Amino acid sequence: xxxxxNSSPKELCDLSITELRNLLINKKITFSDIxxxxxxxxxxxxxxxxxxxxxxxxxxxxxARELDLTKEPLTNLPILCGIPIAIKDNxxxxxxxxxxxSKILANFIAPYDATVIERLRASGxxxxxxxxxxxFAMGSSSETSYFGPVSNPFDCDLVSGGSSGGxxxxxxxxxxxxxxxxxxxxxxxxxxxxxxxxxxxxxxxxVSRYGLVAFASSLDQIxxxxxxxxxxxxxxxxxxxxxxxxxxxVKEDITGILNFESGVSExxxxxxxxxxxxxxxxxxxxxxxxxxxxxxxxxxxxxEISLPHTKYAISAYYLINMAEVSSNLAxxxxxxxxxxxxxxxxxxxxxxxxxxxxxxxxxKRRIILGAYALSKGYYExxxxxxxxxxxxxxxxxxxxxxxxDILLTPTSPTVAxxxxxKIADPLTMYLSDIYTVPASLAGLPAxxxxxxxxxxxxxxxxxxxxxxxxxxxxxxxxxWLEQQ
Amino acid sequence: MIDFEPIIGMEVHVQLKTExxxxxxxxxxxxxxPNSNVCPVCLGLPGVLPVLNARAVELAIKLALALNCQxxxxxxxxxxxxxxxDLPKGYQITQYQxxxxxxxxxxxxxxxxxxxxxxxxxxxxxxxxxGSETLIDFNRCGIPLVEIVTEPDIRSPVQAVEYLRNLRxxxxxxxxxxxxxxxxxxxxEPNISVRLAGAAFGTRTELKNLNSLxxxxxxxxxxxxxxxxxxxxxxxVNQETLYWDETKMVTGPMRGKExxxxxxxxxxxxxxxxVITKEEIERIKQELPVxxxxxxxxxxxxxxxxxxxxxxxxxxxxLADYYEAVLxxxxxxxxxxxxxxxxxxxxxxxxxxxxxxxxxxxxxxxKLLAMxxxxxxxxxxxxxxxxxxVETKNDPALIVAQKxxxxxxxxxxxxxxxxxxxxxxxxxxxKYKKGKTTVVSFLVGEVMKKTKGRFSxxxxxxxxxxKLSNT
Numbered sequence: 001x002x003x004x005x006n007s008s009p010k011e012l013c014d015l016s017i018t019e020l021r022n023l024l025i026n027k028k029i030t031f032s033d034i035x036x037x038x039x040x041x042x043x044x045x046x047x048x049x050x051x052x053x054x055x056x057x058x059x060x061x062x063x064a065r066e067l068d069l070t071k072e073p074l075t076n077l078p079i080l081c082g083i084p085i086a087i088k089d090n091x092x093x094x095x096x097x098x099x100x101x102s103k104i105l106a107n108f109i110a111p112y113d114a115t116v117i118e119r120l121r122a123s124g125x126x127x128x129x130x131x132x133x134x135x136f137a138m139g140s141s142s143e144t145s146y147f148g149p150v151s152n153p154f155d156c157d158l159v160s161g162g163s164s165g166g167x168x169x170x171x172x173x174x175x176x177x178x179x180x181x182x183x184x185x186x187x188x189x190x191x192x193x194x195x196x197x198x199x200x201x202x203x204x205x206x207v208s209r210y211g212l213v214a215f216a217s218s219l220d221q222i223x224x225x226x227x228x229x230x231x232x233x234x235x236x237x238x239x240x241x242x243x244x245x246x247x248x249x250v251k252e253d254i255t256g257i258l259n260f261e262s263g264v265s266e267x268x269x270x271x272x273x274x275x276x277x278x279x280x281x282x283x284x285x286x287x288x289x290x291x292x293x294x295x296x297x298x299x300x301x302x303x304e305i306s307l308p309h310t311k312y313a314i315s316a317y318y319l320i321n322m323a324e325v326s327s328n329l330a331x332x333x334x335x336x337x338x339x340x341x342x343x344x345x346x347x348x349x350x351x352x353x354x355x356x357x358x359x360x361x362x363x364k365r366r367i368i369l370g371a372y373a374l375s376k377g378y379y380e381x382x383x384x385x386x387x388x389x390x391x392x393x394x395x396x397x398x399x400x401x402x403x404x405d406i407l408l409t410p411t412s413p414t415v416a417x418x419x420x421x422k423i424a425d426p427l428t429m430y431l432s433d434i435y436t437v438p439a440s441l442a443g444l445p446a447x448x449x450x451x452x453x454x455x456x457x458x459x460x461x462x463x464x465x466x467x468x469x470x471x472x473x474x475x476x477x478x479x480w481l482e483q484q
Numbered sequence: 485m486i487d488f489e490p491i492i493g494m495e496v497h498v499q500l501k502t503e504x505x506x507x508x509x510x511x512x513x514x515x516x517x518p519n520s521n522v523c524p525v526c527l528g529l530p531g532v533l534p535v536l537n538a539r540a541v542e543l544a545i546k547l548a549l550a551l552n553c554q555x556x557x558x559x560x561x562x563x564x565x566x567x568x569x570d571l572p573k574g575y576q577i578t579q580y581q582x583x584x585x586x587x588x589x590x591x592x593x594x595x596x597x598x599x600x601x602x603x604x605x606x607x608x609x610x611x612x613x614x615g616s617e618t619l620i621d622f623n624r625c626g627i628p629l630v631e632i633v634t635e636p637d638i639r640s641p642v643q644a645v646e647y648l649r650n651l652r653x654x655x656x657x658x659x660x661x662x663x664x665x666x667x668x669x670x671x672x673e674p675n676i677s678v679r680l681a682g683a684a685f686g687t688r689t690e691l692k693n694l695n696s697l698x699x700x701x702x703x704x705x706x707x708x709x710x711x712x713x714x715x716x717x718x719x720x721v722n723q724e725t726l727y728w729d730e731t732k733m734v735t736g737p738m739r740g741k742e743x744x745x746x747x748x749x750x751x752x753x754x755x756x757x758x759v760i761t762k763e764e765i766e767r768i769k770q771e772l773p774v775x776x777x778x779x780x781x782x783x784x785x786x787x788x789x790x791x792x793x794x795x796x797x798x799x800x801x802x803l804a805d806y807y808e809a810v811l812x813x814x815x816x817x818x819x820x821x822x823x824x825x826x827x828x829x830x831x832x833x834x835x836x837x838x839x840x841x842x843x844x845x846x847x848x849x850x851k852l853l854a855m856x857x858x859x860x861x862x863x864x865x866x867x868x869x870x871x872x873x874v875e876t877k878n879d880p881a882l883i884v885a886q887k888x889x890x891x892x893x894x895x896x897x898x899x900x901x902x903x904x905x906x907x908x909x910x911x912x913x914x915k916y917k918k919g920k921t922t923v924v925s926f927l928v929g930e931v932m933k934k935t936k937g938r939f940s941x942x943x944x945x946x947x948x949x950x951k952l953s954n955t
Binding site: 038091092098100105108110111112114209210211212213217218244245246247248322324327328329330331333335336337347351371374375376379383 | 524527529534572635754755756
């Protein structure tokens, strides 16, 4: 199960949170052993993968040593105590760089902790580093980063997926036990699929966005990446839940999601026919189909359902996404922080040069298109229409969930592609999000887990979509399939 | 002579009197050290999110109800985009298509000025230009504002000023804002066009930089003249924003003229829709104080005050409140009104203090005036005692007792004092005899001086005239 390490024996950095905790409690290992193992793996693999932008190795080792000295019985220690967790570099960790993979924030030191970071710290986690990503999380390949592309741990010539490519890659190669990413239209699920790990995008509002650098606010959600379904669930239960700093976070109970080992016998499964059409790699379809076949005898029912507006999802998604980008990225103006063009003679020149030089191509493309979509005379036609489509897509899901409990789909139409293959063609790149975007538009929880079959020795992702706040259900199915 | 009629609409921005900012916990404090009341949220740092201040919403609803508006039960915030260094997010959180309240009105001299909408929004920071440098103070950034927009129902600069005065009074009455123009709590931007009576509306201009009511009136008068002259000579008025130059007394184009703005409004995704329930509206309605117009009517109709007195009292809510508080202890509406307007008001103006700072309890003033009313002390003495009360905060009865200044009715004593004064002022008496009867008041003053005001001035006057006529 570990990328490119089939022959070598498992090391601590390849184990799950539960396994490590058991070893710790039984005094088989120390906290430092875990950190050392992860650091050792990073030293081995990181150079070729480029999954991290910033590493906190010294701090991590110091934290582990301090934990080793604690007199407190280990069973009293919080759930993530001593577990090295990687953080996507668009989430603020106090007093450290938060670059968003962009030149414009290359020198930005975060003055506060994101809510998820506060919660990780409270649960004892060790923040091991900040992971690489597409610039401002805009991309599906982690190639648009100012700090260079992320390689796929299965094959360095391939992309890791994106935009949370760094988080998925480092978890895959053992450079962290688990990681936080952010998912706007598939940015956790798709790289998890490409790197053969588990990635969940919770319901919109489940996890506080306070301290997540805004990209497309109505879609952004912090997701969890790990090598097991259970680790994802643990991580989500720690960082999720209502936060007074985020008015869009909800007061729904979060700890209940941990009761996911309840089996699948009562689950009604839906297969959306619009997801198995032209553009889907037949071998990927086959791998997904085999997973469905595995589940069929054990669940309540499997039926084909229809999500008729799926074909409009990508257009609507990118319009909303770009409109919100043009707004959210307006604050990078060189006045208070970030990159600043030094020789400006006028205010206008300061803005133009700073933003012209500070942002990369994909970011600028989206700002310009988004500003256009919101401009006078075009708003209704573009943004207005996109919002209407969004409602239709949400209704599609509501209808489907009257009949079934979960939907099974491929996470991505293909396995990991080659670096450079799609970067020059934004439309093709956007289409790689075709199966993940609809759940984002509807705000639904969705998880990607590796299929049993590989395609060309590369992992394939199976996506499970659930009703709003039904993380427990999708985790149950994912966990059951993982155990087969 | 062709007559042009001005058509005026008013947009006012008012800073709400909340303890913290609209979307973060930073304090709202006038005159604080620059950039001391700031946090990641109001500075628009990466990753921050707004959380709505419920108190600001309540104040805005209060105002909307007092202006007879419909409250939108489901309103939304929107982002308004433009680049400027004192706008840290590159957009302002405001309201656009779904305002908090709409369709209200305010009656000014029996004319109904319709209120088009009231919206809740955040203030920007403050740019301070010094030489070639621009400094920014973000303390103001994020302070809650309401924007109150009228229909173009105002027909003269005087009416415009009347509207603003009334609006400001209502804000102070509701305790929704201090509405201090000098401190920038109350900023008005009128728009104005002129037309031939009955014709369609002409092209309007918007006026900025008006930081006093006088400026508003002067700028509007200037603009009426300017636009009328343009139209009379067959020209066209440009639709533009003009800046009032207070020293030259002219309007002119804004410095660094803005291009045609497209604010790219769209619904703020970081805030859920603002839902205001009927129950909440009802609760706030119950808590509304009596508005100045109603109160003035009550003062005139029921208490029998002259209109001018009623007007002075209601203009400052604290003064009217104090007036009614004193009445609760002494039901002498006219006497109390006179005293509060002249004596109390005089001290407040002279010392530039508020009624709270004066710290004379309503019952103390009532006690003093009761003594006056009962004839125990004269008016002159009462004024002296009042000044003493202001200084020492002592009980008026105590001061009267200590000073021994109760009124004296001993006519023999008075006669002898009057004789003495007439003897020592023969020249004045001479003048009187030559027909200059006004000198009596001087003589009354002399008698009062000698008797420390303890005789009734009417009585002194009476005796003086009697004696002067007899000699």
